[in-house]
Amino acid sequence: MSKLGPIRHFPSPVSCDSLVLQGLRCEWGAGVLHLVTSLSHSLILTGHWKFNMAPHDKELSEDLKKRIVALHKDGLGYKKIAKTLKLSCSTVAKTIQRFNWTGSTQNRPHHGRPKKLSARAQHHIQWLSLGSRRMSAASIAAEVEGVGGQPVSAQTIRRTLHQIGLHGCRPRRKPILKMMHKKPRKQFAEDKQTKDIDYWNHVLWSDETKINLFGSDGVKRVWRQPGEKYKDKCVLPGVGSVMVRGCMSAAGTGELQFIDRTMNANLYCDILKQSIIPSLRRLGRRAVFQHDNDPKHTSKTTTALLKKRRVKVMDWPNMSPDLNPSVGHPQTEGGGVQGLEHPPAP
Structure with a gap:
């Protein structure tokens, strides 16, 4: 030193x-x-x-630009002009270069309407939308207006979010899984991943569904005036529906059982005796029966019947309807199984 x-x-x-x-x-x-x-x-x-130095987000005034050009014509360099006017060298250089190219200190006209939102406001909109994914565009607009004081429309919010890659979509639905549900599902996958194709060929999958005889369960709307609630053009015809329980395996579909009254453990045992167990026997001695953990399926009456008939039941994790291949198979408009009135034997 x-x-x-x-x-x-x-x-x-x-x-x-x-x-x-x-x-x-x-x-x-x-x-x-x-x-x-x-x-x-x-x-x-x-x-x-x-x-x-001058803020980067503000444009220089015309008087300041003219002073930069005048000092440059007097022979001063970029650094001396920047030090005199307390600007950055890059700002001074760009102003003088623009004047040499165009002969004017004015900026070239921009294409289209200038953006209404600043970069900070756009970042705030992105932060709000990512923080609360269910927040509507109108709510975000109100929040932005409350912070910045600038009125913003919901359409401007949507357009801004589209520019940064965020789009309004219908959320996917999934079962609410807790840790008590996730662990059995993981254990189920680990136990079954080593099973060969011969094991799965001997599994009988079962489920029940509702068949609408006409129409579907989808929500439909009509335009009506007060007092037209029961007008012919404002009502939907309902012919009824029927509940059925069926089964399937790699060999084909099993017997189909129609349900004409409220399902309980005794009725389920009758269905097992009449259609499910006979279909299971056709798969041989290695057959495995699958059904979910509905209270009627795990009742003492049902458990005793399956044990008496020596039926091997697959352990099934809770909250796992998506693991059953018979769920969501060929359906009618109403969501039921079609073509099983006279099913072939597996």
């Missing part, structure tokens, strides 16, 4: 820009420059130093 001499105290405030650092680089060298740079960041954070 003796060769460099004592470091003088800077006056307050000090202009902290590239010109100061360039001067320090020439006078002191790279080592001391690194020390001063680190010190400057600390002083800036504590408020002892401040920047004197």
Whole structure:
């Protein structure tokens, strides 16, 4: 430090820009420059130093642009002009280059209407939408208007979100799984992943469904006026539906059983005796029966019957209707199974 001499105290405030650092680089060298740079960041954070450059998000006034051009014509360089007007060298250079190319200090006209939202507002919109995925565009617009005071339409919010890759979509539905459900599902997958194709060929899958004789269960709407609730054009005909229980395996479909009254454990045992167990016997001695954990299926009466008939039942995890291949197979308009009135024997 003796060769460099004592470091003088800077006056307050000090202009902290590239010109100061360039001067320090020439006078002191790279080592001391690194020390001063680190010190400057600390002083800036504590408020002892401040920047004197123009904000980057604001356009220079025409008077300031003309002063830059006039000083350049007088022979001043970019650095001296920047130091005199307290601007960055890049701003001065761009202003003079634009004047040399176009002969004017005015910016070229922009294409289309200027953006209504600033970059900060767009970031705030993205933050709100990612923080609450179910927040509507109208709610986001109200939130943005409350923070910035600028009225924004819901369509502007949607357009902004589309530009950053966010689109309004209908959410997928899935069962509500807790840890008590996830562990058995994982254990089920680990136990069954080692089973060969011969094992799965001997599994009899079963399920029940409702068949609509006409129409579907989908929600439909009609336009009507007060007092037209029971007008012929405003009602939907309902012919009825029927509940059935069937089964299937790799060999084909099993016998189909129609349900004409409320299902309980005794009725389910009758269905097992009449159709399910006979279909299971056709798969041989290695047959495995699958049904879900409905209370009627796990009742003492049903468990005793399956044990008495020596039926091997597959352990089935809770909240797993998607694991049954018979769910969602060929359906009618109403969501039931079709073509099983006279099923072939497996």
